[in-house]
Structures are given as C-alpha cells and as structure tokens.
Amino acid sequence: MTLPTLHTLKNGVRVVCDPMPGLETLALTVVAGRGAGYEDPARSGWSHLLEHMVFKGAGGRSARDIVEVIEAEGGSINAATGYERTSFQVRALKGGAGLAMAVIADLVRRPTLDAGDLAREKQVVAQEIAEAADAPDDYVFDLLQKGAWGDHPVGRPILGTVDSVEAATPQALAEWRAALYAADRLVISATGAVDEAEILALAQSAFGDLPATPGAPIPDPAPFVGGAFAETRKLEQAHLVLMLPAAGSRDDDYFALRVFAEALGGGMSSRLFQEAREKRGLAYNIDAYADTYADIGGLGIYVGCAAKDAAETARVCAEQVLALVERIEPAELARCKAQLKAHMFMAREQPLARAEQNAGQALTFGKLFPPAELAAGVDAVTAEDITRLGRRMLDPARAATAVLGAKTALSAGEIFRRTLFDGR
Incomplete structure (x- = not known):
C-alpha cells in the first residue's frame, strides 16, 4: 500500500x-x-x-x-x-x-x-x-x-x-x-x-519563492464561557443547540469524545435517536456531534422539534447525557467504535476528503497518521474513559444553549441546564 x-x-x-x-x-x-x-x-x-x-x-x-x-x-x-x-x-x-x-x-x-x-x-x-x-x-x-x-x-x-x-x-x-x-x-x-x-x-x-515571513499570530485558545441565547420567531419548528465543554483535536480525550458523541446521537442506533425520536416521537431531527478545534472543543446536540416539545426534548437530552456518563454498555461501545472506524475509512476513499484530512494533520500535528494508528486510537477507548470524559464535561457546570422558535420553546436551554446540574 x-x-x-x-x-x-x-x-x-x-x-x-x-x-x-x-x-x-x-x-x-x-x-x-x-x-x-x-x-x-x-x-x-x-x-x-x-x-x-x-x-x-x-x-x-x-x-x-x-x-x-x-x-x-x-x-x-x-x-x-x-x-x-x-x-x-x-x-x-x-x-x-x-x-x-x-x-x-x-x-x-x-x-x-x-x-x-x-x-x-x-x-x-x-x-x-x-x-x-x-x-x-x-x-x-x-x-x-x-x-x-x-x-x-x-x-x-x-x-x-x-x-x-x-x-x-x-x-x-x-x-x-x-x-x-x-x-x-x-x-x-x-x-x-x-x-x-x-x-x-x-x-x-x-x-517555493513565497517569502518565509511569519503571518498572523496564533491566538490563545478560546475559553468555554457558557451562555444562553433564546429568540422568539414564528417558525414551524423550534431549533435547539446544546453544548458542553469537551476536548480539542490535540487532547488525550479526543477519541473518547468522538465515541461519546457517536453513542449519544451519532446514528439511528444512538441513545438520542432511539429515546427522543423512536420511543417518544419528540423530534424528527436530533443528533450529537464533536465540535473540535486544535486545542478546544465541545460536545454538541442539535434538535429540530415542535415548540411545545422543546422543553421535554431538552430534558431528555440532559438525561441521556447523564446516563451515558454513568455507563456505556459493552455492545454499545463496540458498535460506536465500528461506526467511527467505518466513517474514517470511507472518508479515506474520497480523494478530496483525504487531501483535506492530510492537510489538517500536517497543520495540527506536524505529521501524518496512518489509518491503522487512528483506528487503534478509537479501539483504545474504554468505558472508564467515557465516564471520566463525561465527568470532565460536567465538572464546570457550564453549558452553552441556543433556542430559536415560539415562546413555548424558549425555556428549553434552562431545562437542559437544570436537569444536568441542579442535582449535583
């Protein structure tokens, strides 16, 4: 090869x-x-x-x-x-x-x-x-x-x-x-x-003849401040984005974050999809994602739902985060790893995605990673890593929330925070 x-x-x-x-x-x-x-x-x-x-x-x-x-x-x-x-x-x-x-x-x-x-x-x-x-x-x-x-x-x-x-x-x-x-x-x-x-x-x-002069300096990493934004709009759906502070690409918890996001809302077998959509019918669009930069990152959840269901959906999201922090099942962990590796290898089969990934690795790490090494990083994530990362994300008791929709939806961000942090 x-x-x-x-x-x-x-x-x-x-x-x-x-x-x-x-x-x-x-x-x-x-x-x-x-x-x-x-x-x-x-x-x-x-x-x-x-x-x-x-x-x-x-x-x-x-x-x-x-x-x-x-x-x-x-x-x-x-x-x-x-x-x-x-x-x-x-x-x-x-x-x-x-x-x-x-x-x-x-x-x-x-x-x-x-x-x-x-x-x-x-x-x-x-x-x-x-x-x-x-x-x-x-x-x-x-x-x-x-x-x-x-x-x-x-x-x-x-x-x-x-x-x-x-x-x-x-x-x-x-x-x-x-x-x-x-x-x-x-x-x-x-x-x-x-x-x-x-x-x-x-x-x-x-x-080759481009002058070797330094460009704009690298800014300090952004601190996760946490804040709540809610705006009323006449919309058919309410739109919610909920985020906790997490890990950047260079963080030792990067792969654990990717597995956590996959388990929480990465696909049709994920906890949020099964609980909020399949079991309760609260939302059509719901997913979780890892939003990572070189030195900072967040665990995000996006939901599109009826305004009347926004608060309940936010509560379900928080409950599923808390439950995942406490325990990930062995079969669930294995399934998430398989999904992540599949996404990784599928992207490697697309020339442009592969070129961008290689450039990103060169910029962030100054080297290239063989696919087998990345797969090994995914495989190395344990249930204990998921719990430790989850507690790390919850420890500062800070979340960022944004809600857009009818007035009945605007309490969703506060419900998410209250469910996550008030019992601690």
Missing part, C-alpha cells in the same frame, strides 16, 4: 503527496492554516470576504476565466473558510495537477483585489449574511457559537457583520491576505492520480 509523504520546502510550505492507485482523478487542496478565528473585531468576516475576492480575478485571469479554464479540462474548483483554516480545492482528471496548482497559486498569491469588484462583493456577502440570519438552522448555530466561546474570535460568525465587511479596502485586504496565507502555515495536499515527484516540482515552482 502506498503511504502519503510529507515534505517541507525551504520557506516552510509543507507538501503532502498521497497517491491512490487505480484512480483516474485527483484532488489538490492548498490549505492556509488560518481563518476567521484569527480576526480581531474590526476585521471580522475578512477571511471569508477575501476567499470570495480572489475568485474575482487572479494571475491575469478574470472571474470567468478562473472557472472556465478548470472546467474545460473536466475539473471543478471551490474554496471554504473556517475558523482555523482556509482551503482552495480543485478536483481534476488524471494529468490535471499542473493546471490545478497554477490556478490555486494565482488565487492565493496574485489576486487582483479590484475596488469595483470589492464593492460588488460586499453586497453579495451582505446578502449571504442576511440569508444565514433568515435560515433558522444556520442562525441558531451562530447563537450557540457566541454562547460557547463568548467574545473570542471563534465566538463570532465566520461571515462577520455587514459593518465589519463594509470597512474592508483593497489595500487592507491585500495586507490581510499576506498575513493569512503566509508560508509558515501553508500546506499543499494532493491525493488520487498523482505522482510525488511531479507534485513536489509543481509545489516548488508555484510556492
């Missing part, structure tokens, strides 16, 4: 090459290990705005040219901004690595940042902000983010605000681009029908 390799150029740019024999396509992603979590309030939303702006023109190509030159060869191009990283991604047919690298290098290094384009794109982003506010199952997560992480950059929406986005100028965005996409936290990751020697040569040609 061919294993991925990790190389570092002289200027600090890292290159991951991960061939997948038998494929006729490839994925190339260039990941800058900085994002919205690095912004101060005045630049809130600028990382996302910049990601939009580089597609308006770069390296002498127009916005249309950037897309057409990739699609003319059967490929596709996309980008994404998160709190800890910004990714530029191309899927292409075998042999398309050179064009993909050239186009992404132009986006990252040589965007036009035209004033007229910026004025128009501010309007587009303002509409995106309005759309997110109008979508309750998006907006409730923004409320939750604020409740969990407070005034830290991770507590602010990735999109920013209309005012903060409006303040951006071409020159200010150019300076932010240099800080955001600096060589010290840039990873080029290629997967699929790729050749290691070719990828290294392309990376050196496209990024």
Whole structure:
C-alpha cells in the first residue's frame, strides 16, 4: 500500500503527496492554516470576504476565466473558510495537477483585489449574511457559537457583520491576505492520480519563492464561557443547540469524545435517536456531534422539534447525557467504535476528503497518521474513559444553549441546564 509523504520546502510550505492507485482523478487542496478565528473585531468576516475576492480575478485571469479554464479540462474548483483554516480545492482528471496548482497559486498569491469588484462583493456577502440570519438552522448555530466561546474570535460568525465587511479596502485586504496565507502555515495536499515527484516540482515552482515571513499570530485558545441565547420567531419548528465543554483535536480525550458523541446521537442506533425520536416521537431531527478545534472543543446536540416539545426534548437530552456518563454498555461501545472506524475509512476513499484530512494533520500535528494508528486510537477507548470524559464535561457546570422558535420553546436551554446540574 502506498503511504502519503510529507515534505517541507525551504520557506516552510509543507507538501503532502498521497497517491491512490487505480484512480483516474485527483484532488489538490492548498490549505492556509488560518481563518476567521484569527480576526480581531474590526476585521471580522475578512477571511471569508477575501476567499470570495480572489475568485474575482487572479494571475491575469478574470472571474470567468478562473472557472472556465478548470472546467474545460473536466475539473471543478471551490474554496471554504473556517475558523482555523482556509482551503482552495480543485478536483481534476488524471494529468490535471499542473493546471490545478497554477490556478490555486494565482488565487492565493496574485489576486487582483479590484475596488469595483470589492464593492460588488460586499453586497453579495451582505446578502449571504442576511440569508444565514433568515435560515433558522444556520442562525441558531451562530447563537450557540457566541454562547460557547463568548467574545473570542471563534465566538463570532465566520461571515462577520455587514459593518465589519463594509470597512474592508483593497489595500487592507491585500495586507490581510499576506498575513493569512503566509508560508509558515501553508500546506499543499494532493491525493488520487498523482505522482510525488511531479507534485513536489509543481509545489516548488508555484510556492517555493513565497517569502518565509511569519503571518498572523496564533491566538490563545478560546475559553468555554457558557451562555444562553433564546429568540422568539414564528417558525414551524423550534431549533435547539446544546453544548458542553469537551476536548480539542490535540487532547488525550479526543477519541473518547468522538465515541461519546457517536453513542449519544451519532446514528439511528444512538441513545438520542432511539429515546427522543423512536420511543417518544419528540423530534424528527436530533443528533450529537464533536465540535473540535486544535486545542478546544465541545460536545454538541442539535434538535429540530415542535415548540411545545422543546422543553421535554431538552430534558431528555440532559438525561441521556447523564446516563451515558454513568455507563456505556459493552455492545454499545463496540458498535460506536465500528461506526467511527467505518466513517474514517470511507472518508479515506474520497480523494478530496483525504487531501483535506492530510492537510489538517500536517497543520495540527506536524505529521501524518496512518489509518491503522487512528483506528487503534478509537479501539483504545474504554468505558472508564467515557465516564471520566463525561465527568470532565460536567465538572464546570457550564453549558452553552441556543433556542430559536415560539415562546413555548424558549425555556428549553434552562431545562437542559437544570436537569444536568441542579442535582449535583
């Protein structure tokens, strides 16, 4: 089996090459290990705005040219901004690595940042902000983010605000681009029908002369502050997001958190699905998830239910958390491990997901993990680990809750807290 390799150029740019024999396509992603979590309030939303702006023109190509030159060869191009990283991604047919690298290098290094384009794109982003506010199952997560992480950059929406986005100028965005996409936290990751020697040569040609200057400094990890947000809206459903402080990707409890979330609400056999949906009929959508960053994380629960059932559903969620902290059955633990490993290996069969995973490992750990090592981490989780992690999450008696819906739903966050903590 061919294993991925990790190389570092002289200027600090890292290159991951991960061939997948038998494929006729490839994925190339260039990941800058900085994002919205690095912004101060005045630049809130600028990382996302910049990601939009580089597609308006770069390296002498127009916005249309950037897309057409990739699609003319059967490929596709996309980008994404998160709190800890910004990714530029191309899927292409075998042999398309050179064009993909050239186009992404132009986006990252040589965007036009035209004033007229910026004025128009501010309007587009303002509409995106309005759309997110109008979508309750998006907006409730923004409320939750604020409740969990407070005034830290991770507590602010990735999109920013209309005012903060409006303040951006071409020159200010150019300076932010240099800080955001600096060589010290840039990873080029290629997967699929790729050749290691070719990828290294392309990376050196496209990024080897990038100045080795440090970019925006890594912010201190966000403390989990815990907070409650509830807003009345005329909706058919109430939307609830409930979170407890947990573990980050570099934490020894990371795998225990993933198993805990899987057991609580990861699938149709999970406790929340069986108790809240199948047994009680309280909710159609209900799941639990591990929301992890490098050094911080949370255990989250999302529920969409009738407003009249919101408080009872929140109580059931808290009860299931408490019950899981006390005991996980051996068969349940084994099933959750099997599910996690299946998700992991299935993702490894998708070139783009694999390229992004490799880039994330290089950024967070400075190395790559063989799938067998990750699987061993999952297998090593014990029932005692689940209990210890659960008590750790409950120990500060802090939770973040966000509720959106009719007035009858707004007590759900308080019910969740009271059920979890008042008996302690």
